[in-house]
Amino acid sequence: AQKVTQAQTEISVVEKEDVTLDCVYETRDTTYYLFWYKQPPSGELVFLIRRNSFDEQNEISGRYSWNFQKSTSSFNFTITASQVVDSAVYFCALSEASGGSYIPTFGRGTSLIVHP
Amino acid sequence: DAGVTQSPTHLIKTRGQQVTLRCSPKSGHDTVSWYQQALGQGPQFIFQYYEEEERQRGNFPDRFSGHQFPNYSSELNVNALLLGDSALYLCASRPKRFWNTEAFFGQGTRLTVV
Numbered sequence: 001a002q003k004v005t006q007a008q009t010e011i012s013v014v015e016k017e018d019v020t021l022d023c024v025y026e027t028r029d030t031t032y033y034l035f036w037y038k039q040p041p042s043g044e045l046v047f048l049i050r051r052n053s054f055d056e057q058n059e060i061s062g063r064y065s066w067n068f069q070k071s072t073s074s075f076n077f078t079i080t081a082s083q084v085v086d087s088a089v090y091f092c093a094l095s096e097a098s099g100g101s102y103i104p105t106f107g108r109g110t111s112l113i114v115h116p
Numbered sequence: 117d118a119g120v121t122q123s124p125t126h127l128i129k130t131r132g133q134q135v136t137l138r139c140s141p142k143s144g145h146d147t148v149s150w151y152q153q154a155l156g157q158g159p160q161f162i163f164q165y166y167e168e169e170e171r172q173r174g175n176f177p178d179r180f181s182g183h184q185f186p187n188y189s190s191e192l193n194v195n196a197l198l199l200g201d202s203a204l205y206l207c208a209s210r211p212k213r214f215w216n217t218e219a220f221f222g223q224g225t226r227l228t229v230v
Contacts (some may be wrong), residue, residue, distance in 0.1 A: 004158075012184065028219075033216055035218055037221075042223055042225070043204055043206075043223050043224040044221055044223040044224065045159070045206065045221035047218040047219075047220070048219065050218050052216070090206075091158055091159070093158075095216070097216065101171070101172045102216050103128060103149070103161050103164065103172055103174075104161070104219070105161075106158030106159050106160075107158050108156070108157055108158045109156075109157075109158050
């Protein structure tokens with residue numbers, strides 16, 4: 001069964017600090033997809049990034065970067081020079097290809113608080 | 117292009133009552149999923165609909181049921197409400213032919229059972 005662990009419940013930083021959100025996953029599938037979503041106080045889950053299990057190339061997009069390492073089953077997310085608007089709950093999710101339904105399993109989320 | 121829309125935004129119900137939540141998927145999407153998100157938790161998958169039928173279901177009791185209409189919109193029904201059903205209910209949509217892609221979520225319906 002698939003499982004996602006986000007060990008950090010809450011992280012508090014001061015604006016302009018860099019912050020890394022950890023995500024560890026478990027799956028028996030060789031084909032799977034990993035996601036990061038952001039949930040601001042409004043409640044809507046906002047998609048940030050998707051990675052498939054065959055693509056370990058790490059990515060940088062503006063102030064965001066992602067580090068996918070299959071050897072440690074981790075898919076960590078870093079925000080560089082954090083801003084107050086980054087304050088939200090961040091969820092890591094995993095969907096397996098087996099069965100064809102690709103239903104994502106979410107972690108419990110990490111609440112990021114960025115202080116001015 | 118409207119995204120996923122859900123109604124109502126907030127709802128207060130009494131234990132034992134029944135509730136219906138509604139969702140309109142993003143334009144071009146034909147698959148709708150429902151999630152329950154308890155406070156401080158990640159979203160938990162309830163079920164997924166496409167072609168007007170329930171196709172996959174998570175670990176939720178039969179009190180949770182749904183429907184999908186020909187225009188792809190969907191309803192979530194919960195009968196015999198319990199206090200523990202209080203949560204944010206999220207609807208998500210995807211195009212069926214791209215199931216390995218990300219789902220788009222609505223803003224959710226906050227259900228409070230008293």
